[in-house]
Amino acid sequence: MFGRRAEQAVRRLKEGASREEVAKLGATAAVIDASFEVQPGEIFVVMGLSGSGKSTLIRMLNGLWPATDGHVFVDGIDIANISDSELRRVRKQKISMVFQHFALLPHRTVLENAAYALDIQGVDKTERRAKAGEALEMVGLAGWEDKFPVQLSGGMKQRVGLARALAAGSDIMLMDEAFSALDPLIKREMQDQLVQLQSSLNKTIVFITHDLNEAMRLGDRIAVMRDGRIVQIGTAEEVLNDPANDYVAQFVADVDRTRVLTASSVMEPAQYTVNANAGPREAQHAMREKQMTAAFAVGRRDNKLHGVVYDKEVVSAVKRGDTTLESIIDANVASVHQDAYLVDLFAPAAESQLPLAVIDDEKRLVGVVPRVTLLNAMASIADVVHSAEAASVASESPPPGQPADGPGTHDTVDPMGARTVAEQLAVQDAAEVERDQN
Amino acid sequence: MIRTDSFDPLDPRIDLGDWIEDAIRWFVRTFSIIFDGLQAVLEGAFDAVDTVLEAPHFLIMITLFAALAWTVRSWKLAVFTVIGFYVIASVDQWSEAMYTLAMVLVAAGIAVLISVPVGIWAAKSTSVSNAVRPILDFMQTMPPLVYLVPAIVAFGVGVTGGIVATIVFAMPPGVRFTELAIRQVDSEVVEAGQAFGSTPRRILRQIQLPLAMPTIMAGINQVIMLALSMVVLTAFIGAHGLGREVRSSLTRVDLALGVEGGLAIVILAIYLDRVVAALADRAPVVRASRVRD
Numbered sequence: 122m123f124g125r126r127a128e129q130a131v132r133r134l135k136e137g138a139s140r141e142e143v144a145k146l147g148a149t150a151a152v153i154d155a156s157f158e159v160q161p162g163e164i165f166v167v168m169g170l171s172g173s174g175k176s177t178l179i180r181m182l183n184g185l186w187p188a189t190d191g192h193v194f195v196d197g198i199d200i201a202n203i204s205d206s207e208l209r210r211v212r213k214q215k216i217s218m219v220f221q222h223f224a225l226l227p228h229r230t231v232l233e234n235a236a237y238a239l240d241i242q243g244v245d246k247t248e249r250r251a252k253a254g255e256a257l258e259m260v261g262l263a264g265w266e267d268k269f270p271v272q273l274s275g276g277m278k279q280r281v282g283l284a285r286a287l288a289a290g291s292d293i294m295l296m297d298e299a300f301s302a303l304d305p306l307i308k309r310e311m312q313d314q315l316v317q318l319q320s321s322l323n324k325t326i327v328f329i330t331h332d333l334n335e336a337m338r339l340g341d342r343i344a345v346m347r348d349g350r351i352v353q354i355g356t357a358e359e360v361l362n363d364p365a366n367d368y369v370a371q372f373v374a375d376v377d378r379t380r381v382l383t384a385s386s387v388m389e390p391a392q393y394t395v396n397a398n399a400g401p402r403e404a405q406h407a408m409r410e411k412q413m414t415a416a417f418a419v420g421r422r423d424n425k426l427h428g429v430v431y432d433k434e435v436v437s438a439v440k441r442g443d444t445t446l447e448s449i450i451d452a453n454v455a456s457v458h459q460d461a462y463l464v465d466l467f468a469p470a471a472e473s474q475l476p477l478a479v480i481d482d483e484k485r486l487v488g489v490v491p492r493v494t495l496l497n498a499m500a501s502i503a504d505v506v507h508s509a510e511a512a513s514v515a516s517e518s519p520p521p522g523q524p525a526d527g528p529g530t531h532d533t534v535d536p537m538g539a540r541t542v543a544e545q546l547a548v549q550d551a552a553e554v555e556r557d558q559n
Numbered sequence: 560m561i562r563t564d565s566f567d568p569l570d571p572r573i574d575l576g577d578w579i580e581d582a583i584r585w586f587v588r589t590f591s592i593i594f595d596g597l598q599a600v601l602e603g604a605f606d607a608v609d610t611v612l613e614a615p616h617f618l619i620m621i622t623l624f625a626a627l628a629w630t631v632r633s634w635k636l637a638v639f640t641v642i643g644f645y646v647i648a649s650v651d652q653w654s655e656a657m658y659t660l661a662m663v664l665v666a667a668g669i670a671v672l673i674s675v676p677v678g679i680w681a682a683k684s685t686s687v688s689n690a691v692r693p694i695l696d697f698m699q700t701m702p703p704l705v706y707l708v709p710a711i712v713a714f715g716v717g718v719t720g721g722i723v724a725t726i727v728f729a730m731p732p733g734v735r736f737t738e739l740a741i742r743q744v745d746s747e748v749v750e751a752g753q754a755f756g757s758t759p760r761r762i763l764r765q766i767q768l769p770l771a772m773p774t775i776m777a778g779i780n781q782v783i784m785l786a787l788s789m790v791v792l793t794a795f796i797g798a799h800g801l802g803r804e805v806r807s808s809l810t811r812v813d814l815a816l817g818v819e820g821g822l823a824i825v826i827l828a829i830y831l832d833r834v835v836a837a838l839a840d841r842a843p844v845v846r847a848s849r850v851r852d
Contacts (some may be wrong), residue, residue, distance in 0.1 A: 185750055213756030224751035228769050228843035238755040269847040289755060 131190045136462035140348055151177035152188075161292070162323040166340030167351075168221030172213045174349040175329045179297050182327060183216045184208045195293065213242050217286035221280040221298040225270040225285075231257065232266035234281050238289035249288075256288035257281070259318065270345055276307035283315075287322070300335065312338055333372060337361070337381040345369050357381050379499065384466060385459035387498045388479045394419050397427040401438035401446055408432055415475055419486045426478055426486040428452040456480050459487055463498060470495055497524050580712075587713045590779050598719045605718055609661035617648045620657070623828070630778040632837035639833075643826040652821040653799060656827060659790055659800035662718065662833070664723035671779055674730045678737025678778075679763065687813070688738060693732040703728050703789055707796045721793030729786040736778020740771035769844055776839030791824060801827075 125475050130150060133142065142152050154172040159165040169175045180186040181193055184200045194202040195215055200208065217238060224347040233240075236253035244252070257263060260280040268280055279299060286294050300308045302335045312335060319326065323362050330336050344354045345365075354367035361381060364370035391410065395404040397418035408416055418427040428450040438449050455473035457466055470477050476491035587594055612620065621644045622788055631639035647656045681688040710720035742766050752762040768775075794802030801820050808817030840846070 182751075183754055185753055209756040209758065211756075212754060216754070218751065218754035220743070220747050220751055222747050224745070224746065224747040226766060226769075228847045237751075240762070241752075241757045270849045271848050272850060295754075444723050484662075 150349055152181065155344075155346070155349075155351045157328055157344055157351060157354055159325055161325050164319060164326045165341050166330060166336040166343045167346055168336040168340075168343055169346030170331055172348075173346040175331075175346050178346070179295050179327060179329045182295055182449055183212055183218060191464070196290070204224055213238075213252035213291075215291050216293045216295060217289040217291045218297065218400045219282045219286050219294040219299040221302055223270070223275075223282045223302075225281055227271075229371060230266065231270070231273070231281050232263065232353060234270065235284040235288050237285055238244075242289070252290070253284065259287060259368050260284045260314065265392045274307075275303050276311060279303060280314075283318075286437060287318075291326070293325045298327060298331070298334060300328050301330065301332065309334070314341065329520050334380065344373065357392075358386055368386050379464040379467075380462050382463050382498060383459065384457050384461045384463070384477070384479045384490055385487065385492055387463065388459070388490045390492075391419075391476075391478070391486055392487045393417060393489075394486065395430060395444055395446070397422045397425075397450065399446070400444050401449070404430060404446055405435045407437050408435060416453070417475075417478055417486055418446055423483075424485045426454065426456060426480055428483055429454045429475060454478055454537045458482075463495065466490060466495055485559060564724045583709050585714055590635070590751065596654050598714055601722050602717075605661055605665050608664055609658055612657040612661050613654055613658060613678070617629070617644075617653045623646070628830070628834060628837075631834055631841065636837070640830060643830060647823045647826055652804065652819055652825065654821040655799065655801045655804055655820070659787075659802065659804060660827060662722060662725065662787045662798065662800060663735045663783065663788045663789065666790065667779075667783045669722075670726045670729040670782050670786065673726070673731055673735025674778075674782065675737050675775065675806050678734040678775075679741055681734065681738040682741035691734060691738075695734055699729060699730070699731045703792055704795065706789075707793065711796045716797035718793075718798045720796050721790065721798035724793060724796075725786050726787040728784045728789045732781035733778050735770070736781065737775050738780070740774030741767050743774065744769045744770045746814070772842040772846055773839055776821075776842060780832060780835045780839070783829065783835055787828055787831065795824060 134150060134153055140153065152381050153432075155178055157165070165177060167175045167203070170388060177186060181188045181201070182195075184193070184203075188201045191201060195211060198211055200211060203211070203421065211490050216230055226237065229237070232250060232253050235257050236249040239249035239252055254266065255264075257266060257280075260283050262277060262280050262284065265273070265277070268376065269552075276543075279302075282299070300311045300323070301310060308376050314325075315503060316339065328336075331338075340357060342354060342356055343360050344351045344366075345360060346352065347368055353360055358381070360369060361373050364373055380519055393413045393416040395416045395418050398421050401410070404416070404418075408414075413432070416429050420427065430446060430449055434449040438446070455469045455475065456478040457480070466477060470490070470492050474506045476489040476494075478486055479488040479490060481487050569831045574587040621641055624644055625640040644656075647653055677691065681691045703786075706724040707720070710724040713722060716719035748766055748770065749762060752766045757765070790800065791796070791802035791805060794800070794806040799826050804816055804820035805824070807813065808815075808820060
């Protein structure tokens with residue numbers, strides 16, 4: 122809450138007043154209703170357009186901007202209600218932050234910048250140089266220690282910002298639009314690097330962004346914010362497939378689903394399987410029963426994918442009197458990992474006659490993706506867009522059956538306005554994807 | 560003071576000047592200890608600086624000035640210094656110029672010592688800023704000669720009143736530039752300091768001051784230039800130096816003397832300006848921004 126008469130405005134909001142109503146008091150309610158918990162080791166993405174309150178939200182998490190009302194707990198300490206010196210101690214020990222415009226000290230070298238947090242913590246010089254050096258190496262900036270920020274590109278500056286946060290050694294990292302100021306290719310690179318670093322460091326990361334694709338790519342869970350309220354929290358797939366309301370639905374309508382959905386989310390149970398350990402006779406029986414021309418041969422106990430068998434060869438094996446399928450299993454089968462993104466499924470799917478086999482880390486067959494399923498998953502993108510447009514044209518109010526999205530927002534739902542924003546995002550995203558592909 | 564028994568609205572006369580004069584005289588009488596102490600300190604400081612500048616042979620001083628110019632800026636400025644200061648000596652204004660320089664250094668030094676902290680305070684607190692701003696406006700719009708009157712009341716004829724008037728006159732840009740400079744520091748960098756748990760004092764020392772330094776130096780430059788122009792005027796309350804030369808050239812309509820004194824002032828001004836600007840360029844932020852592979 123910003124501005125005058127903040128206390129009064131909070132009271133009015135609790136009584137159910139809208140953001141616009143309290144604005145008349147001279148108070149700006151930046152964040153109104155945002156309750157969530159972030160699990161240790163998770164990347165929690167808060168996504169929303171500008172003005173949705175996400176920057177205020179992240180600054181409340183480390184007390185940069187004090188919350189007018191409510192609580193922020195970090196490891197059981199209520200940040201919103203402690204003294205300045207205690208707050209500084211929490212910031213030193215538990216929370217680090219990465220900023221949109223890097224916020225480096227221009228008069229200090231890369232190494233000194235990376236060591237800044239350690240300097241504040243009172244770590245002695247040799248140790249902090251060593252730690253900062255390690256952090257710089259982690260982000261791929263070894264050899265740049267003595268340069269000044271002005272000599273670095275945007276991406277490299279942000280890596281210094283990242284190294285500074287990593288060197289601090291805190292478990293929690295707040296990232297405020299950390300990659301938004303970077304151009305798309307660098308942005309992508311940084312996202313990959315963050316994911317890679319996270320897999321070994323296991324920090325608890327709260328990541329703020331307005332870029333839905335970024336949110337989907339990074340977030341273990343995503344909170345969608347609008348007008349100071351969190352309207353939905355869920356995994357990328359939950360937000361995509363089951364949007365809590367019209368706003369979220371239109372927002373996600375533009376996401377390139379093929380880069381978010383994984384093979385496991387669209388796969389279907391594998392019906393055409395035969396026991397790889399049994400003989401050809403049993404295989405022939407199973408294939409005749411289900412009228413298949415080809416089948417995946419999987420281990421009976423471990424469910425491991427051995428390959429494919431074709432009907433003709435099974436028949437001739439039976440004639441030959443073979444006792445195992447080994448000689449006729451074609452190991453050259455089109456398979457994909459369950460975590461592969463849909464975008465990576467098209468090429469193998471196009472080449473393969475059979476549905477794509479989906480396997481896990483142990484090479485176990487967990488499902489199949491027939492080509493028609495893949496196409497269907499693509500088509501549902503168009504469905505979402507279509508239904509959202511239909512809703513906005515049909516009536517001014519949200520269609521019945523929409524989940525309640527809190528008091529005071531119904532009168533502010535503006536499907537046309539929201540769609541324009543979504544369209545703008547779509548154009549941006551399309552451009553980005555195009556660049557990515559080139 | 561003549562007291563009018565009745566106030567005639569058609570022929571208004573408020574004895575405002577008299578009241579303020581009374582107030583100032585009362586103030587000076589009541590706190591005479593403070594003014595005496597101030598006088599002793601300022602005069603002592605001035606005498607010390609003046610002695611250091613005037614005592615050595617002028618060629619030695621020229622060499623020192625040139626060496627400073629070379630160190631902070633370039634050999635070109637050193638050459639200008641040698642020629643310029645030699646001209647001052649050869650028009651027989653050396654001692655006056657050193658007297659003026661000593662006054663400028665003492666007055667500007669004190670003005671900076673007061674104005675920069677006030678500027679920082681104003682940057683940190685909006686209410687201080689609001690309180691300081693009208694005072695600065697008042698100080699800047701008041702004709703400089705007016706400062707000389709209370710100075711003469713408080714300190715009598717001489718160098719001390721001149722220095723005090725100069726300090727007051729030269730301070731405003733120091734405050735304004737400092738406040739602006741601190742406020743202009745990228746808020747995200749300050750937030751970074753806070754986010755990693757730095758104390759406000761440390762943020763000021765490690766982030767705000769270094770980043771604000773170029774602008775603060777510009778303010779200090781202004782302070783020095785204003786001090787120089789004011790110091791010349793203090794000749795009217797009995798200070799010596801180049802100002803007195805100019806004043807006597809005025810009263811005697813001595814064009815030659817006026818040109819010589821004026822020229823010496825210009826040379827001093829250019830020298831001070833270039834050296835301070837060079838110092839500003841040596842601020843870490845400026846140097847780091849110039850680094851190229």
